[in-house]
Amino acid sequence: MNAPSTPALAAHGLRARLGGVPVLHGIDLALAPGGWTSIVGPNGAGKSTLLRVLAGLLPHDGQVLLQGRRLAQWPARARARTLAWLAQGGVADAAADDLSSYDVAMLGRLPHQRWLAAPSAADRAAVEEALRRTQAWDWRARPLGQLSGGERQRVLLARALAVQAEVLLMDEPLANLDPPHQADCLAMARELAAAGHTVVTVLHELHAALSADRVLVMAAGRVVHHGASGDAATHRALEDVFEGRVRVHAVDGQWVALPH
């Protein structure tokens, strides 16, 4: 993008370790506001780690700037209102089984609610919109434990949407979703980006990643390429990072990467 505005998310010299092992080796990036970037790379490239660091959930060396301000300088609630994060893998343990879908989605409004206040009309409206968007509204009263994997994932997605944050970071949002709902999720990401939100997703489904606006290719804890998803350079970088085991093709007006 050629707009000189403050990047929504920027990183300078980011280094991070997981369990003592260095995972990110000096990452620099700048993401302009209002667009959908997907991060791709082989296993162990550090994609999830990068996302967590950008969300402020992991200790790191280097700087992360959210809308031009260092993350550490953001008050916690203001940061939570501006940046929403969706975890990878859904809710693994059974601790949330008792919460209804509505209650789970309402948790996304915590950064907006005054402490101990009942949900306001704005909160309820946001939750309803989020649940409808992920087609989870009809069974909003059902507890999470009685939902299938895909249904749970949609509720968790609704939780992230309910925050109505300007920046949305999603780690593997398509897990457990069947193809129609995968398409819905991708369409939703595109809508949000078009409406001015900054969406960053880690996706291992390469066709989904290539439907984003921009692609960030990672390998071994470094950024290898950052460019538009339609660029040939991006496609070559993608093929290189997978050691030529994938080929990018145009199919039906979309870019797909097929194993080779």
Place this chain on the structure above:
Amino acid sequence: MMRDAMHSLTRLVRRAAALCALAVLPVHAAPLQATDDLGTVVRLAAPPQRIVATLPSLTETVCELGACGRLVGVDRYSNWPAQVRALPQVGGGLDPNVEAIVALKPDLVLVAQSSRVVERLQGLGLTVAVLEPKTHADVQRVMRRVADLLGVAGAEADAVWRRIDAAVEAAAQSLPLERRGTRVYIEVNTGPYAAGQSSFIGETLTRLHARNIVPAELGPFPKLNPEYVVRANPALIMVGARSAAGLEQRPGWAGIEAVKTGRVCRFTAEQSDVLVRPGPRMAEAARLMAGCLARPAPSGG
């Protein structure tokens, strides 16, 4: 030649006599024996010189019969008379240290009924007698058995018993008549666990002509509803000092006659030992309780 034959014959007869004597002797060669609480007949060839006792009342019985010097090991709870405290300790009554007992090379081991160590010790070749006095009648019986095993004459043991029994009777007689029939509540531990009529301390109380508020049907140490004590309204409470903290502040207890008049006897740990152990110090226990019964109320009740 006749003299040689006579010599051989004499030698033969002598040898035969010796053999006969040897054959006959073993039948009468078990001078000490007694039947223990498990019904086993315990036999000893000679009076034991190295005795291990694993129950305080048995230790005290041995010492009362004059064989204190022959004790080589006691359990950790035996503390009377003072000289047994210097002896090696071989664990508790419920958890005796087998190795420590064997290392002392005892020729008689006295254990309680609740001990699980009997077969182990017998398997290791030791002579074990299982005796556990629980009531007044038990004290006399156990004393007699222990005397038999120690080689103390039966008459002597009986004399010891008569002395103790007379002292108990004297304690009972020492009480003024108006103290007879006093309603007494004895608490042995926080719970509250009371001492019933069928417990040892309850029997002592009965001999002192006092009334226990806990009847025999409830067993020796029932865990009571505190309300029961309030209802029974004892005139005198006997309790160990350790568990007595806060007794008067228990809900509803301020109305009990004993609490109102201040007739609460708090016994020290040593005194509690005397009161609770079914052993030769019964007389002292009776004297302690009689003293408590005879004492006037602090507020003149």
Place this chain on the structure above:
Amino acid sequence: MHAARAHWLALWLLLAAAGLLLLGAAIGSTGVERLWQMQADPTAWQIVWDIRVPRTLGAWLAGALLGLAGAVAQGLFRNPLADPYLLGSASGASLAVALALTAFGVSPGATHWVVRLGMTGAAFTGAVLAVLLTLTLARGVQQTLRLLLAGVIVGVVLGALKDLITIASADVLQAITAFMLGSTGLVGWSAGAVMAATLAVCLLAAWMLAPVLDSLALGEATAASLGLPLPAMRAALVAVLALATGAAVAQTGLIAFVGLAAPHLVRSILKTTHARLVPLSALMGGLLLMAADLLARWLIAPQELPVGVLTAVLGGSYLLWLMHRRGRGRVA
């Protein structure tokens, strides 16, 4: 939706508790008596007001404290098998009581302190100190697994120390066993007032912190991303846990199973957020302990059964039946 059902459950639990309170006033050392007959006799009436009513209320309050602590523990550790004693508070309380019992009579100074503190003060102090020790070992509240591990270690070590002390003296052993089996026998009005105040404080705090428990259920990272000050809030939750458990243990001894079973019993009836689960667990725990206490007093009157045995029988039987019913209904 859930709100109506939750309110009905709360009402039902309170009504049942009121009914049992009435029953509790009638059950005593002579079994069940008629209350209106007792009203005629002033001594008997005094027994009802001085002993039975405070003790029955005390049972409800202790059960409520344990139920609340159990719900908080299960939410904090995201583990349905968690109970209030997980951070070592049970062993700490027993050790403190054992020390107090042994210290009695050792020296005038020690005796004076023991009498002043009382067994209840000792138990409470021991419970709280044990939790502090666990926190120190785990170096803070952030790592759930480390906290759990530290709690188990502290529990085992302090329990072993208590065993060492109690085996040295036979009558301390009996007193400690009575403490560990639990009893409401010596709970009066002042003890009840202390528990009521603690319950009010802990309920308020837990209700305020309920959103933390809910968001923790979604994962620690998600909860952090929602802008919640997790370390401070977890520390507050651990404090609520320690306070509630300590207050209950101090007055009634160690009563097992109430803290574990009460939240499960509530969840078997309705599924809801922690803002409702915690108070409902308190109500359920109170009812459970009250019922167990009534049975403990009534079955072999004038003797009493250990109430901890009955809570296990009552709560455990119901949970077993639930499991059986669920197992039968499941598709093979």
